[in-house]
Amino acid sequence: MHELGRLEDLPQDYRDELTRLNLVPLWPSLRAVLPPGVPSRKTQPTFWPYKALRPLLMRAGELTPMDKAERRVLVLANPGHGLEKMQASAAMYLGMQLLMPGEWAPSHRHTPNAVRMIVEGNSATTTVNGEKCPMERGDLILTPTGQWHEHEHAGVEPVVWLDVLDLPLIYFTETSYAIEGKRQEVRPGRGDQAYARGGVVPSPMFERGEQPYPMLRYPWSEARAALLALAADRPELEAVQVTYINPENGRDAQNNLGFHALMLRPGQTLRLPVRSPAVVFHQIEGSSQLSAAEAAHTLLEADTCCAPGYTEVTLRNLSTTQPAFLFMADESPLHRKLGVYENRG
Numbered sequence: 639m640h641e642l643g644r645l646e647d648l649p650q651d652y653r654d655e656l657t658r659l660n661l662v663p664l665w666p667s668l669r670a671v672l673p674p675g676v677p678s679r680k681t682q683p684t685f686w687p688y689k690a691l692r693p694l695l696m697r698a699g700e701l702t703p704m705d706k707a708e709r710r711v712l713v714l715a716n717p718g719h720g721l722e723k724m725q726a727s728a729a730m731y732l733g734m735q736l737l738m739p740g741e742w743a744p745s746h747r748h749t750p751n752a753v754r755m756i757v758e759g760n761s762a763t764t765t766v767n768g769e770k771c772p773m774e775r776g777d778l779i780l781t782p783t784g785q786w787h788e789h790e791h792a793g794v795e796p797v798v799w800l801d802v803l804d805l806p807l808i809y810f811t812e813t814s815y816a817i818e819g820k821r822q823e824v825r826p827g828r829g830d831q832a833y834a835r836g837g838v839v840p841s842p843m844f845e846r847g848e849q850p851y852p853m854l855r856y857p858w859s860e861a862r863a864a865l866l867a868l869a870a871d872r873p874e875l876e877a878v879q880v881t882y883i884n885p886e887n888g889r890d891a892q893n894n895l896g897f898h899a900l901m902l903r904p905g906q907t908l909r910l911p912v913r914s915p916a917v918v919f920h921q922i923e924g925s926s927q928l929s930a931a932e933a934a935h936t937l938l939e940a941d942t943c944c945a946p947g948y949t950e951v952t953l954r955n956l957s958t959t960q961p962a963f964l965f966m967a968d969e970s971p972l973h974r975k976l977g978v979y980e981n982r983g
């Protein structure tokens with residue numbers, strides 16, 4: 639590609655006149671916005687060890703009471719975007735949230751789509767549009783766009799979860815806002831019960847459900863069992879992976895971000911395909927070595943890492959006797975909707 643004219647090649651009076659009229663010449667910036675072959679990415683491979691993060695989160699529990707925080711969160715920010723932008727990638731936000739025993743994070747709803755991956759603690763619940771979801775280690779709980787949600791904790795130990803939102807995307811499109819609400823009334827019926835078995839869905843009086851979010855809690859015990867069953871059934875299968883879906887229509891569980899669980903067999907090394915979306919990795923069980931671009935990190939339980947799109951990522955299970963389990967969040971539904979999704983193999 640040949641070089642194009644630079645801004646400094648233009649006479650100052652011409653540049654001043656353009657600025658006065660809110661005009662910009664394209665050619666000095668053309669290669670920056672349309673780089674050859676591979677997009678430029680601000681997202682850097684970034685690693686957040688839980689062991690280092692946890693004491694700071696617990697200290698936030700002492701420093702900032704709930705009524706001064708509303709949501710007590712330390713944001714996992716990617717330095718490539720600038721920490722003040724509070725984004726893990728172009729479209730993903732990550733936050734580690736703490737709820738102390740007896741606390742209540744009040745009901746609200748907002749335009750960004752959120753999920754939470756439970757990291758530690760028991761006996762907390764998230765109520766989503768009246769459905770009370772227990773929170774246990776490794777569970778995935780959806781709070782899709784516009785759904786009321788609140789968190790409360792009746793246990794004795796702190797509860798921590800990882801929030802994953804499409805906040806940077808919704809904020810970028812100037813559609814991000816929240817509405818405060820009052821305590822929700824709990825209604826009967828739970829999606830994790832109604833859709834507990836694969837291959838069948840509830841169809842009272844012959845009618846099929848058409849809700850956009852029929853299932854709000856995906857218990858880790860079920861996802862883990864599915865991975866173990868898949869691994870046993872297909873010993874030759876390289877990537878033992880499942881995707882969280884809407885059980886009524888098989889589409890992605892949420893609008894913009896995709897959620898997956900991966901099992902690495904004992905001692906396995908897995909090279910992931912080079913794809914367009916950025917990916918977040920969270921170690922649920924066991925330990926893995928993650929290599930992305932020049933960076934390599936050891937992921938112990940509850941550690942989180944992110945890798946930019948168009949990047950080669952290799953995962954290795956550090957145990958030769960036990961499987962390792964990871965949760966992954968990515969931007970694949972968004973890329974597919976935009977028509978820019980790529981899998982370069």
Ligand SMILES: [Fe+2]
Pocket residue numbers: 746748752787
């Ligand atoms: Fe929220």
